[in-house]
Amino acid sequence: MNEMISTLVFYAMAMVILGTALGVVMSRNLVHSALLMTACFIGVGMLFFYLDADFLGAMEFMLYSGGVAILVVMGVMLTKRHDGPPGNPFNNNTILALGGAGLFVLVMIGVVISTPAPAGGYVSPDTVNELADMMLNKYILPFEIAATLLLAALVGAIILAKGDGEA
Amino acid sequence: MSIGLGHCLLLAAMLFSIGLYGALAKRNIIAILMGIELMLNAVNINFVAFNRFTVVSDLTGQLMTVFAITVGVAEVAIGVALAYRIYNDRLTINVDELDNMKG
């Protein structure tokens, strides 16, 4: 019974994620796309909870559904033309893109089917403590590099957005 | 039938391919950025799923996701800034008009 609910929950989340993702791609309105993308991220965050990664789930909600979504919406707003809602047209590469994506899925399906499933694993429930421990001990260097990257991205974004003539 | 690694991987693969389609087939830079974000999330799902369903003693997979999210966020910031620049310069954010590399 428990297992069945679990399965149903997974499929529900999968439906949400894939459906909203499809909506993001197919929508004619860029603002709708942005909103659907936020919903998609919420689905992904819930999937993280489902997979016992509660800290990551929270991060997903905050960073993606919050930060990234706002950034994207601001981007839409900044680059919008004055007439009508921002369009979200396709280019001439749809067939090529569809072929590439379809092939990718096919290959992945093949790989997944032919790979024997590993035995069930275990995840510590106290993810926050453990992640903090790893981040500040074993992975301190990547952590610092990520911090530098963020700083660089911040400065870069400012400079790019500011332009040359407006010093 | 219980949910296993395979389900998560397939879900991630589909999400990835949808993102890929968006990134390749859209004209608008912002839409392309969204597609890329979807692809990044698919990767994150994979990390978390592997961490959950394989026998590992620590949370390396989740940690990698943290870094991936960091990089993804930075990328969105830069991407939006770029889109804004391009829009300022050319009054368009349609990528297929940016064909300076045309042979």
Next chain:
Amino acid sequence: MFYDFALEHAWLIPLLPAMAFVIIGMITRSYGKLSAAIAVCMSFISFLLSSGVTYALVNYGISVEQPFVQQLNWMHIGSVSISMGVLIDPLTAMMLMVVSTVSLLVQIYSVGYMKGDKGYGRFFAFLSLFAASMLGLVLAVNFLQMYVFWELVGLCSYLLIGFYYYKVSAREAAKKAFMTTRVGDFGLLLGILLLQINFGTLDFMELREIIPAYISMAGTGLMTVIALLVFVGPIGKSGQFPLHVWLPDAMEGPTPVSALIHAATMVVAGVYLVGRAFFMFTELPCVMNVIAWVGGFTAFFAASIAFTQTAIKRILAYSTISQLGYMMLALGVGSLTASFFHLMTHAFFKALLFLCAGAVMHAMADEANIFKMGGLRKKMPITFATMTIGVLAIAGIPPFAGFFSKDEILLAAAQVSTPLYVLATLTAFMTAFYMARLLFVTFCADPANEESYEHAHEPSKFMLFPLIVLAALAVVSGLWGHLEGFGEWVRFGHPHEAGIDMTIAVSSTILSFIAFGIAWNIYVAKRWSSDTIAEKTGILYKLSYNKFYIDEIYEALIKVFVDGVAKVFYWIDIYIVDGIVNGLAHLVGGISWILSKAQNGQAQHYSGVFICGVVILVAYSLYFLAVLGGAL
């Protein structure tokens, strides 16, 4: 001793004029007198060295059988090794003497003749280069060295004929000379290549041993071909029929050039080549026949044209062709001695005649037509005297040089073939006639143009000195050669007995006198009108006057043949060669046009293709590398 030094350093003989060429060409070209001084000095030193070599040759008894050879390896390619060096035997020594003497005298003459010409320095540079090339040719140890210098003298000839390059006729003449001799050189080159291929060597001394042995073993078939090809070179260079057409036109050059190159030295290079390779030709009777008949016919043919020409240098040019024909005839009947004896005497008296003609033209403000001169005997006594000596020498009047050498040739021809002898004697008669005509009309007839007659004067002493020296040589060289046993030194095979057949000598002399008499009666005493004769002989006169229309025939042939071939090639070029090339270009263009469609400049398109490629590669590698155990 000096002659030892000269013999050991014979390579200096061509090198010194070559140095003069370089010095004049690079440094002193714009200082005319200095250039002339350098050229004359170098020529004089190389004349001295040549004399030293000749003296040493006599002193050490260097003979045709045991020549003096110095050579060093010039290049070594695979199995082919090519050397350069000097080969000195009596033939060489004689040629050295002739070439260096004539070129020295002509250079001295040019000091006066070319005075005031703006190309003064250039002229001496070319003359020096010519002297160097000709001396190098004479000293050659093998066919290749000879060919190199052979081409160099051709180049000098081209440069000097076209010396007045601002005149269209001079340019055309230079081109004609160069291309006509080219035809001959091509044959010569083919012959040389065949020799190298068959015998692996081009060395004269080695070939002299190999070829007779080869012929006695393998027959004459191949050698005949080679010899004929080699002989094509002399036909071109020595103005033999049918490649003689360039030589009369070559008279566009300055007169000293005509004297030096187109009368005395370069044109005998062909004769010298045949003489040098005589070991090859004597083994092949049919080739010898060809040589004899080509020579005999050329001699007669050219003389018959000289009959009616009016330009003084053209008459002399045709006479040169005729005399070269004599030399070839002598070679063809197997008498190297007679040929080279005539070569030597001819060099002296023909250079003399040309220099006299130059002096006359100089005096008459470059008038070339003899019928517009006349009466110069009183105005230019020394020139008249020397010219008379030259004419007597070429006409074969004893005891002048031509008598002895011509007699040797007639004798040699008579011993081999009566038709050739008759032809040669007839030619001698004609030669005497047209030379007498030239002399009488120019010097003895009444002045045709009073004004230019009044201005006529003797040339400067620079020009007179060579005339006198050459006149002296024209008088004594024949007798000297006859008495001193020329044939003992310059010979092929056993020593040649110098003898005079009284029948031949007397008959040819009488014929010459008759010719003189006829010419006197027509042109001086005016007993017979030349116009009437011209009318009576009609077509013959016209043929001769128009040089048997050889030039016109060539032109027509070239028009038909070359233009026809050119049309065919034009078509091939336009439609096939260009078609292929343009087709390839269009093909490549089309393919690249298709490929460039892929380069549409859209990063998304690129990355789409890239993704597809990656996925396909991954699938492929998974499948074939059996990572999945063949599941896919």
